[in-house]
Amino acid sequence: MLVNADFHLHSCFSAASSKDMVIRNMAPKAKLKGLGLLGTGDALHPGWLDIIEETTSYSGDGIYTFDDMDFILTTEVEGKNRIHHVIIIPDMDIARELSDKLPSNNKGVDGRPKTNYGGVELLELAHDHDCLIGPAHAFTPWTGMYKSFDSIYDCYGKKPDFVELGLSADTDMADTVSELKDFPFLTNSDAHSPWPHRLGREFNQMELEDISYSSIKKAIKHRDIKANYGMVPNLGKYHMTACTKCYKLIDPLVAKDMKMKCDCGGRIKKGVDFRISEIADYDEPKHPSFRPKYVHLMPLAEIIASVYDKGVTTKTVQGLWQKLIDSFKTEIDVLINVDLKDIGHVDSEIASAIESFRNNTLEIVPGGGGQYGKILFKKEVKKPKLVTLDNF
Known part of the structure; x- marks a missing residue:
């Protein structure tokens, strides 16, 4: 069975999340979106786990159901060096056990727990409890794994289960990095509100034997994802190198000359596009045979x-x-x-x-520095000027 799934999102307990991000709101909005499977997010927060248990019925093998929408327990963890990781969890008992074992001072405060564990410790903890784990929005400049490491194996010590691309990257970009050729890519929304312009803005189409944790694990392990759906990466708010204050797009070489400080006084943040170019092994993507289509x-x-x-x-x-x-x-x-x-x-x-x-005929002003890109449906709108070596 083909299922549209969005695994990475947040509950009302996460910082900057809507108070409406609860199961009773998420389920009907996900159905209007066209999703068939939703991550719960924040599944290490004891209060959120209580709400999930009170609100849903347990359908077996890790699936919790409300209003004909199926949920799987998921969480994002902020580890050492502010690197974010996504974990998919088999059931409620394991979620509570992980919550107890993870060293963190804010588990009961923020839905996204912070820990001093690095990728090695988190992978070991996850795999010891039959969980799936991989880097969240792997290339983003603030909290992506590749901001701190040139190799995924330097972060985790061994192979994690998947790589989440994030809103500012797609398959063509990621498949210029040779070490990722054996990984399934996930595309998730990282939604902080239940509205359909957030929930499922990126999702995965998967072939599942049935709706169960076992089938999800098997599909990811066997790289049986049939399609990734996501934003045009140029629209992502960290796609290009840009100032985080005035959002001016700046050539990365110029940014280095400026010591990553904009003339407006703001901080310049390296874009996903440039970061991938630094670690890429190929000028053009080399897609492995199992890699599914990426639909913008x-x-x-x-x-x-x-x-x-x-x-x-x-x-x-x-x-x-x-x-x-x-x-x-x-x-x-x-x-x-x-x-x-x-x-x-x-x-x-x-x-x-x-x-x-x-038809892939869009004209886009790229995003960067924390500001989303824009589509120029109105042709008279002028594109912003990129600061380059020629006009610096």
């Missing part, structure tokens, strides 16, 4: 907002989003499967925008 998309509400130059939460955007969902059932179907002519009967401009995603 963008949340439907954000497409509508960009086309009509409105806020995502405005009545105009939400009304049109709801009209499309009423017509075609799920957002993922609208973005990927529904005939463009049928979408055009609802709104021709939105149909044209979705077509540009499907």
Whole structure:
């Protein structure tokens, strides 16, 4: 069975997360998105585990169900050197045992626990308890594994189970790094709110024997992911090297000359694009035979907002989003499967925008420094100037 799964997200207990990020809200929104399996996030937080147990029914083999939506226990851990790791957990008993064993001072405060364990210790702890583990948003400059290590094996000591690409990278970028040729790639939302422009903004299409932890583990171990769906990496907020204050895009060589300090006084942060170029072994990606397609998309509400130059939460955007969902059932179907002519009967401009995603004919202002990129549906909008050696 083909299942759309989003494993990495956060509960209401995580810093900067919406108070609405609870099971009762996540389940119906995930169904509208078109997801069939959702990570719980924050599964080492004792209070969140209590809420999961109180809210869901246990379907067996690690699956917790509410309102016809299946959940698997997952968590993100901030380890040594502020590196983030994703862990997929077999069941509630193991989650509570891991929570007890992980040395951390904030487990009961923040949904994302901080620990002084490095990748080696975390992998050992996870594998001792039959969990799956891999780096979260592996290339991002603040908390990605590759910000501190040139090799994934230097971080973990041995092979972890997967690599999460993050919003600022895709398969073409990651497959220029030769050591990743044997890893399955996961694409997850890292959502902090339950709304469909956050939940499932990246997801994995997997072939599962059934909805169970055993099947999920088998699919990841056997690299049986059929497709990765995610944002165009240029849209990611850490894709390009840029100032974290004024968001000016800056050539990495110029940034080094500036000692990573912008003339506005802000800090310049190295982009995912440049970081991958530093560790890449190939100029062009070399995809292993098992590597599935990577399909670029963008949340439907954000497409509508960009086309009509409105806020995502405005009545105009939400009304049109709801009209499309009423017509075609799920957002993922609208973005990927529904005939463009049928979408055009609802709104021709939105149909044209979705077509540009499907045909890969987008014009994008890249993101960087913590600011998301923008799609130039309106051609008269001017692109920002990149600071290079020629104009520095």
